[in-house]
Each structure stands twice: as C-alpha cells, then as structure tokens.
Amino acid sequence: MTRVLVIGGDAAGMSAAAALRRRLPDAYEVVVLERDAWTSYSACGIPYWVAGDVAEADDLVARSPEQHRKNGIDLRTGTAAVAIDLEAREVETDAGERLAFDVLIVATGAEPLRPDLPGIDGEGVLGVQSLGDGQAVIDALEQKPKNVVVVGSGYVGLEMAEAFVARGIGTTVVEKAPVPLSIIEPSLGEKVAEAMRGRGIELLTDAAVEGFELDDDGHVRGVVVDGETIPADLVVLGLGVRARSDLAAAAGLPTGVKGGIVTDARQRVAGADRVWAAGDCVETRDRTTDLPIHLPLGTHANKQGMVVADDVAATLLGEPNRLTFPGVVQTAITKFCALEISRTGLGEQQAKDAAFDPVVVSIQTSDRAGYMPEPGEMTVLLVADRQTRRLLGVQVVGSENAGLRVDAAATAITAGMTVDDVVMLDLAYAPPFASVWSPIQVAARAAVKALDS
Amino acid sequence: MTRVLVIGGDAAGMSAAAALRRRLPDAYEVVVLERDAWTSYSACGIPYWVAGDVAEADDLVARSPEQHRKNGIDLRTGTAAVAIDLEAREVETDAGERLAFDVLIVATGAEPLRPDLPGIDGEGVLGVQSLGDGQAVIDALEQKPKNVVVVGSGYVGLEMAEAFVARGIGTTVVEKAPVPLSIIEPSLGEKVAEAMRGRGIELLTDAAVEGFELDDDGHVRGVVVDGETIPADLVVLGLGVRARSDLAAAAGLPTGVKGGIVTDARQRVAGADRVWAAGDCVETRDRTTDLPIHLPLGTHANKQGMVVADDVAATLLGEPNRLTFPGVVQTAITKFCALEISRTGLGEQQAKDAAFDPVVVSIQTSDRAGYMPEPGEMTVLLVADRQTRRLLGVQVVGSENAGLRVDAAATAITAGMTVDDVVMLDLAYAPPFASVWSPIQVAARAAVKALDS
Numbered sequence: 001m002t003r004v005l006v007i008g009g010d011a012a013g014m015s016a017a018a019a020l021r022r023r024l025p026d027a028y029e030v031v032v033l034e035r036d037a038w039t040s041y042s043a044c045g046i047p048y049w050v051a052g053d054v055a056e057a058d059d060l061v062a063r064s065p066e067q068h069r070k071n072g073i074d075l076r077t078g079t080a081a082v083a084i085d086l087e088a089r090e091v092e093t094d095a096g097e098r099l100a101f102d103v104l105i106v107a108t109g110a111e112p113l114r115p116d117l118p119g120i121d122g123e124g125v126l127g128v129q130s131l132g133d134g135q136a137v138i139d140a141l142e143q144k145p146k147n148v149v150v151v152g153s154g155y156v157g158l159e160m161a162e163a164f165v166a167r168g169i170g171t172t173v174v175e176k177a178p179v180p181l182s183i184i185e186p187s188l189g190e191k192v193a194e195a196m197r198g199r200g201i202e203l204l205t206d207a208a209v210e211g212f213e214l215d216d217d218g219h220v221r222g223v224v225v226d227g228e229t230i231p232a233d234l235v236v237l238g239l240g241v242r243a244r245s246d247l248a249a250a251a252g253l254p255t256g257v258k259g260g261i262v263t264d265a266r267q268r269v270a271g272a273d274r275v276w277a278a279g280d281c282v283e284t285r286d287r288t289t290d291l292p293i294h295l296p297l298g299t300h301a302n303k304q305g306m307v308v309a310d311d312v313a314a315t316l317l318g319e320p321n322r323l324t325f326p327g328v329v330q331t332a333i334t335k336f337c338a339l340e341i342s343r344t345g346l347g348e349q350q351a352k353d354a355a356f357d358p359v360v361v362s363i364q365t366s367d368r369a370g371y372m373p374e375p376g377e378m379t380v381l382l383v384a385d386r387q388t389r390r391l392l393g394v395q396v397v398g399s400e401n402a403g404l405r406v407d408a409a410a411t412a413i414t415a416g417m418t419v420d421d422v423v424m425l426d427l428a429y430a431p432p433f434a435s436v437w438s439p440i441q442v443a444a445r446a447a448v449k450a451l452d453s
Numbered sequence: 454m455t456r457v458l459v460i461g462g463d464a465a466g467m468s469a470a471a472a473l474r475r476r477l478p479d480a481y482e483v484v485v486l487e488r489d490a491w492t493s494y495s496a497c498g499i500p501y502w503v504a505g506d507v508a509e510a511d512d513l514v515a516r517s518p519e520q521h522r523k524n525g526i527d528l529r530t531g532t533a534a535v536a537i538d539l540e541a542r543e544v545e546t547d548a549g550e551r552l553a554f555d556v557l558i559v560a561t562g563a564e565p566l567r568p569d570l571p572g573i574d575g576e577g578v579l580g581v582q583s584l585g586d587g588q589a590v591i592d593a594l595e596q597k598p599k600n601v602v603v604v605g606s607g608y609v610g611l612e613m614a615e616a617f618v619a620r621g622i623g624t625t626v627v628e629k630a631p632v633p634l635s636i637i638e639p640s641l642g643e644k645v646a647e648a649m650r651g652r653g654i655e656l657l658t659d660a661a662v663e664g665f666e667l668d669d670d671g672h673v674r675g676v677v678v679d680g681e682t683i684p685a686d687l688v689v690l691g692l693g694v695r696a697r698s699d700l701a702a703a704a705g706l707p708t709g710v711k712g713g714i715v716t717d718a719r720q721r722v723a724g725a726d727r728v729w730a731a732g733d734c735v736e737t738r739d740r741t742t743d744l745p746i747h748l749p750l751g752t753h754a755n756k757q758g759m760v761v762a763d764d765v766a767a768t769l770l771g772e773p774n775r776l777t778f779p780g781v782v783q784t785a786i787t788k789f790c791a792l793e794i795s796r797t798g799l800g801e802q803q804a805k806d807a808a809f810d811p812v813v814v815s816i817q818t819s820d821r822a823g824y825m826p827e828p829g830e831m832t833v834l835l836v837a838d839r840q841t842r843r844l845l846g847v848q849v850v851g852s853e854n855a856g857l858r859v860d861a862a863a864t865a866i867t868a869g870m871t872v873d874d875v876v877m878l879d880l881a882y883a884p885p886f887a888s889v890w891s892p893i894q895v896a897a898r899a900a901v902k903a904l905d906s
Contacts, residue, residue, distance in 0.1 A: 044884050045825075048824070048884055053825065054825070054826075059824040287879075298882065298889045299889050299890070300879075302889050303876070303877060325877065326877050329879045332881070334883050335885045335886075344879070369495060369498060370515075371495070371498055371507050371512040371513055372506065373507075400853075403881065403886060404854065404857060404858070404886060407858070407860060407861035407880045407881055407891065407893075408863070410861070410878060410880055411865050411868065411878055412864050414874075415870070420776075423756070424756060425864055425867060426740075426752070426753075426781045426782045426797070426863050427752075427863055427864075428784050428785070428856065428860055428863070429497075429784075430787050430788065431498050436464070436755050437755070440860075
C-alpha cells in the first residue's frame with residue numbers, strides 16, 4: 001500500500017490530507033501525525049477566545065479529529081514526529097514507532113519566538129500559537145491576574161492586549177520600536193498607539209525587555225524593562241514566530257528565511273524526492289520582489305495545502321499538475337477596537353531594499369461622501385516606484401469600511417498595475433461607500449501628482 | 454483670446470473646466486454654461502437629501518459657482534445652450550447670445566426617461582436627476598403626501614423608496630420585471646425584494662404602468678397599473694436615464710447607445726474638430742467586451758473630465774497627451790437599509806450576448822470567521838468564461854462589509870485574471886473580516902469546481 005504521511009494536523013497539513021483523501025483511491029493510505037489534540041483550528045481566533053467572544057477551543061476547530069477520521073484519514077493525535085529518515089523513507093514518532101512513507105508532507109507550522117532572557121521559562125510566560133497555548137492563557141485567567149504584560153506589538157500582541165483590556169485586566173504592552181505594529185509605516189503606527197492608549201492600555205515604546213522576575217514557585221511576577229520591574233501575573237509573548245523546521249533541518253532538508261523550509265512553486269522541498277512542505281513551516285516568495293519571505297498565515301497555509309494535494313495526486317496518479325502557489329503580496333489586516341488596520345505590498349524600506357525608488361504619499365479621506373452622516377476617517381499610505389510608476393504597496397488605517405480596501409490594491413499589485421492604471425479602475429461608488437473617488441484612488445492620484453512634479 | 458467653452462457645469466464639465474483653468478495660462482478663457490443654478494453637485498446624494506440625512510441642496514455641492522468663479526472660470530449659471538454651430542464655431546444661448554469657441558466641451562449630462570404615458574406630464578410626477586429635480590421632491594414633501602409611488606426599481610428607485618419609508622410615507626414601488634434591481638441577477642434580486650417588503654414597501658413586480666390619473670388641478674392622484682389605480686400624491690420616476698444629447702445630435706455630432714455621444718478614448722467627439730465630450734452624455738465602452746455602453750455615473754464623469762482637460766491642454770499647448778479613459782467594467786454599489794448590493798463585470802445574459810460561454814455559480818458565506826459573534830451573511834454570484842476560465846463578473850448581496858468586496862473583483866476583471874488566478878490572490882484575512890478564504894475566493898473556488906467538472 002502506498003502511504004502518504006503528513007506531519008502536522010493544522011491548516012496546511014489537514015487541507016492537503018483531506019483533499020488527497022478525496023482524490024486518491026482507497027489503495028492509498030493517508031496518515032497524519034499531530035502532536036496536539038486538535039486539528040484544523042484557527043490560531044488567529046485565539047485572541048477572540050481569550051476576549052470571551054468565542055466560548056471554547058472547539059469553536060475554533062473547523063474540522064475535528066473525529067470528522068477527519070470519518071473521512072478515511074488515519075489521524076494520530078497526540079503523536080509527534082521526532083525524526084525523519086529520508087534514506088530509509090521513514091518517520092520516527094515519540095512513541096518509538098517507525099512509519100514508512102512513499103510521500104512525505106511536512107506541515108509542522110511555526111513556533112513563537114522566545115528570546116533567551118532570564119526567567120523566560122517561568123510559569124505564566126506564554127506564547128499564543130497553538131490551541132494548547134490558548135488554553136494555557138484561558139487557564140491563567142482563572143487565577144484572576146491583575147496585571148498582564150504583552151511583549152511585542154505585532155497584530156497578535158495587539159489583539160491579545162485588546163482581549164485582556166476587554167476583561168478588565170490592567171494591560172501593558174512593551175515594544176522595542178518607537179511605534180507599535182511594525183507591519184505598517186511608523187506614521188500609521190502612531191494612530192494605532194493613540195488608539196491603544198485611548199483604550200487604557202499602558203504602551204511602552206522604545207522599551208527593551210531584559211528579563212522576567214519569578215516568585216519562589218517559579219511563577220512570573222514581573223517584567224524587567226530598561227532596569228525597571230513592571231508587575232505582571234501573566235506575560236504573553238507576541239514577538240512573532242519562526243518556522244518550526246528543526247525536524248526537517250535535522251533530516252537535511254534546506255531551510256531559509258526564519259527557518260522556513262525551501263520549496264518550489266509546487267511546494268516540493270528543494271533537492272528531496274517526493275517530499276512536500278506547506279504552511280507556516282515554509283519559506284515563500286513575494287510576488288513583486290521575487291525575494292524569499294516567511295509569511296505564516298492561515299490563508300497561505302490553506303492555499304499551499306491545496307497545491308500540495310494537487311501535485312502529490314498528480315505525481316502518484318501520473319496526471320498533469322494543475323496548481324502552483326504563486327507567492328504572496330504581504331496582505332494583512334487586523335482590528336483594534338473600532339480601528340481597522342491593513343496593508344498590502346511593500347512598505348517604504350522594503351521597496352528600497354528591493355532596489356525600487358519608492359515615492360510615498362499619504363492622504364486622509366472619508367469612508368463615504370462628505371455630506372453623509374457620521375463619516376468615518378481613514379488614512380491611506382501608498383508606495384509607488386518612481387521609474388516604472390508601478391503600485392508597490394498600500395496601507396490603510398481607519399474606521400469601519402476601511403480595512404478591506406486593500407483587497408483591490410493587492411489585486412492591482414499582483415497584476416503589476418501602475419498608479420495611473422489604479423486611477424482609472426472602475427471601483428464601486430455610491431455615497432454610503434466613498435466619495436466619487438475610492439480612497440485607494442485618492443491616494444493613487446496623490447502619487448501621480450508626486451511622480452509628475 | 455482662445456476660448457474653451459464648456460456646456461454643462463456638473464461633474465464632467467466642471468472637473469474639466471477646473472483642471473484646464475489650473476493648467477492653461479491666463480490668455481486662455483474658460484467659459485462654462487450651466488442652465489441650472491448649481492455646479493459640481495452629487496446627484497447620487499439626492500435620495501439622502503430626501504431621506505433627511507442631508508440637510509440641504511448646498512451640502513451636495515462639492516464646489517459652488519462662487520468658488521469656481523473665484524478660481525477664474527467664467528461660469529454662467531442659469532444659461533442654457535440652445536444650439537451648437539460647428540461650422541461657425543459658435544454656441545447660441547437661451548439669452549440669444551452667440552459665443553465663439555476654439556475648443557468645445559459637451560458635458561450636458563443625462564435626463565430621466567419619461568415614457569409617453571397618459572398623465573406623465575402631470576404635476577407631482579417627478580424625475581430625480583438634477584438638484585432642481587431633488588428640490589421639487591423636497592417641495593412636494595411639504596404638502597405631506599400620504600402615498601408615494603416609485604416607478605422602476607433601479608438603484609435610484611430603491612434609494613428613493615427607502616427615503617420615503619424613512620419619512621413614514623406609504624410607499625409603493627412598481628417594477629415591470631419579475632424582480633427588482635435589474636443590474637443584478639434575478640436570484641439576488643429576490644433578496645432585495647424580500648428586504649424591501651420587510652421594510653414595509655409595497656412592491657409590485659411584473660407590473661406595467663399604464664398612465665397617471667390627475668385631479669382637476671392637473672396634479673397626480675393615482676398611478677394606473679395593470680388596469681387598477683394606486684393612489685399617489687407624488688410619483689417618482691426611476692426608470693433610468695438617457696444621454697442629454699439632443700443639442701449635440703442637432704449639431705450633427707454622432708450619438709450611439711441611449712443617445713450617448715460617440716468619442717474616442719481621449720474623449721474627442723468622433724469626426725469633429727476640437728470638440729470633446731464627457732460624463733453622462735457620452736457613450737463609453739466595456740473593458741471586457743469592448744462593446745459600447747451608456748453608463749452614467751459620477752465616478753466615470755470625473756475621470757472623463759480629467760481626461761478631457763489633459764487632452765485639451767495638450768492640444769492647445771502642443772504637449773503630449775498623457776491620459777485616456779480606458780472604459781468601464783460596470784461596477785455599481787448601493788445600499789437598501791442594512792443590505793449592501795454590488796456588482797461588477799458582466800451578468801450571465803451580458804456574457805452570452807458578448808459570445809462568452811458563461812459558467813455561473815452562487816455561494817453563501819459569512820463576512821467573518823464562522824466562530825465570531827454576530828456573523829453577517831452574504832451571497833456571492835460569479836460569472837466565468839468556460840473556455841478561457843476568465844473572471845467575467847461578480848455580484849454581492851449581503852450585510853455590512855459585503856458590498857465593497859466587488860472592488861477586488863473589478864480589479865481582477867480589468868487585469869484579465871482567470872478564476873484560478875483569483876483563488877491564489879493574497880486577499881486580506883483576519884477573523885473579523887473573512888473566513889480563511891475571502892468571499893470572492895469562495896465563489897472563485899466554486900467556479901473552478903464547476904469548470905473542472
């Protein structure tokens with residue numbers, strides 16, 4: 001019997017496994033190893049679980065282990081892979097079993113960055129990457145913490161801080177940069193800082209965490225920031241993640257940016273025979289710069305899982321491959337209270353790093369016609385290339401109806417449109433939704449003006 | 454002195470005039486004739502004025518006659534052009550004046566369709582195209598009408614009906630088709646019908662208006678629909694518009710679809726020397742089919758006005774032309790109460806008429822992750838071409854956060870993307886905004902499945 005072995009039972013692994021199970025005849029076995037108890041869950045939903053908007057972990061599970069098993073997948077939860085033997089074509093589990101495979105799919109996800117600081121392994125210093133991590137935070141809330149410190153102000157940090165404040169817990173966010181949320185330009189980050197402080201969050205910027213003070217039981221009681229101790233019964237690390245690729249690397253598979261496993265556009269691992277990788281554990285590429293990037297997001301993991309399934313099935317069944325993963329344009333969106341924040345494409349520094357000559361403009365506009373009641377404000381920042389006039393990036397911060405405006409920009413960037421092309425796009429207009437020019441086009445017109453002057 | 458003469462002082466005419474005034478030296482004269490008292494106003498805002506959301510007509514005026522005059526434009530309000538003499542290069546006004554021109558810009562807008570029915574010229578049977586029309590409706594409201602009938606259920610009809618209901622007036626909408634809002638597919642129109650009835654509007658479909666009953670003073674008192682009289686103190690016609698191009702046609706300028714003046718991509722009128730036209734009075738083309746279409750919308754009028762200004766200035770100053778108007782993809786958006794309705798590209802019949810072989814899919818999805826509180830529903834209908842797999846059209850009906858989703862689709866259609874391309878787009882994802890797949894992509898995946906089966 002031909003065995004497809006998948007390591008990792010979240011978005012990428014399970015979307016690949018499920019699609020393969022549907023497409024492959026019964027003579028093919030699909031085995032999935034998942035070290036946790038959950039499958040196919042939304043890690044992005046953890047902050048909303050912590051906030052109380054989502055009742056329990058199971059609500060974040062798109063498809064349970066039972067459902068996957070009912071669909072014919074040999075799913076082994078609570079089972080971790082500890083070694084990959086590419087020569088013998090076997091994977092060793094933490095139960096000591098050696099499982100042979102014909103096809104290997106590595107979907108081991110990402111792990112939160114835990115800098116090597118004194119006390120970081122203390123109790124109550126938690127990451128938020130898996131549902132297990134989320135459960136640990138929920139359990140910690142049972143102890144009625146008075147003070148939470150969130151280290152880092154990426155979108156996970158931001159969302160977690162909002163969740164704690166919603167629960168009435170004193171919340172401090174510590175950020176080493178001058179402004180929060182480094183995925184957007186500092187000028188927009190200022191607006192986020194303002195909103196955080198307005199919501200009662202203690203935001204410390206330009207602040208270096210030096211370590212964690214633990215009590216006699218080894219539980220965190222404070223965070224040392226620039227020599228001063230901030231009281232904390234609970235610490236959440238929101239410092240970003242790296243690919244969880246130690247297992248793959250130990251087997252000799254190539255890794256790149258932030259440990260991401262290197263694959264081609266079919267998600268085949270470079271230099272390995274019948275080994276695919278997908279999701280937060282892989283390196284991908286930016287469609288504009290063609291440079292490698294590590295971009296762990298569920299939306300990419302699902303697409304890559306789909307690509308893997310297509311290519312594995314094509315390989316096993318001798319059919320033509322149909323799908324490739326074309327890369328990303330770094331689109332991201334989040335919400336802090338009523339403030340919507342989104343971005344796509346390149347920021348100014350990223351554009352420079354990729355040898356573009358960026359022109360950056362920033363405009364203020366309204367989310368509806370100026371005469372409509374209760375107009376919402378938004379700021380749109382746009383990055384274009386001076387030489388080619390290509391649209392390189394768009395970032396939006398604003399009220400309701402602001403964030404999703406980047407979708408049109410993401411599509412325009414993917415299509416290689418210039419800012420002149422964007423000005424002439426036929427985007428939706430009616431008084432409740434925009435002034436005569438869509439906010440993205442108001443910014444594009446400002447860019448045209450800047451390029452022509 | 455070289456004179457640029459503009460006929461029409463709304464979006465297209467004034468955006469062209471204003472841009473030309475900024476760009477041309479003082480030796481060039483910019484004269485605008487506007488038959489009404491207002492300039493640069495938002496006709497799209499009239500329903501919100503009638504609803505009481507907007508206090509007065511002046512709020513809908515983006516730039517007043519005084520402001521335009523201060524900027525150096527010779528603006529003559531209350532002055533209508535009555536004849537164009539292309540040979541003498543003169544325009545005659547209703548004051549009997551003959552104005553010479555070097556450059557003529559025709560921006561005469563559109564006029565509501567008024568079918569030749571008994572009683573249609575009665576008092577209280579109103580269109581809604583200009584601010585003057587809007588003022589007439591506002592004045593009619595002073596008479597405290599008990600029953601309003603809206604004839605036609607395009608977006609203007611819909612928005613006006615909502616406005617009347619908001620004022621507590623009994624409102625009937627009469628539509629000759631089986632479902633309202635013909636810009637979307639009937640299956641989506643059903644949802645709009647439901648929402649209208651849910652709001653207390655009497656919606657008559659498959660219903661033919663045969664005429665209007667007038668009282669002894671010549672004021673409307675009823676609408677005859679299929680032999681029965683529906684009481685009405687006020688009737689609003691929402692039957693669409695045609696280009697107001699009689700003046701241009703009488704001068705021998707070519708007209709096409711719905712009377713739209715025929716121009717090239719620089720908005721030069723075909724076959725005429727130094728005559729441009731822009732806005733609701735022109736015919737444009739669909740970017741997908743390359744077929745001519747009349748699509749009167751402020752967003753196109755503004756862009757065309759900009760193109761005219763660029764080309765006129767280039768011509769007069771001997772500089773290279775920079776802008777062309779590339780056409781439209783028929784994007785439209787509206788809102789009925791909480792229901793957002795939008796479309797872009799081609800509908801099924803339009804696709805067939807353009808010799809495509811359309812595959813149509815329709816999906817239901819949520820505006821956020823399924824586990825988030827208060828998810829909003831939306832329906833996305835997608836049209837693709839079987840042979841090329843190109844995305845042809847997208848229509849959305851749903852709650853908050855639904856309507857603007859078409860912007861990404863409009864951009865993808867403009868770029869000529871296939872549904873496979875759309876599936877791989879990097880669109881914004883976070884739990885408050887979408888499930889892992891954006892609604893447009895959920896529909897694109899359904900289309901891929903339909904195309905592959």
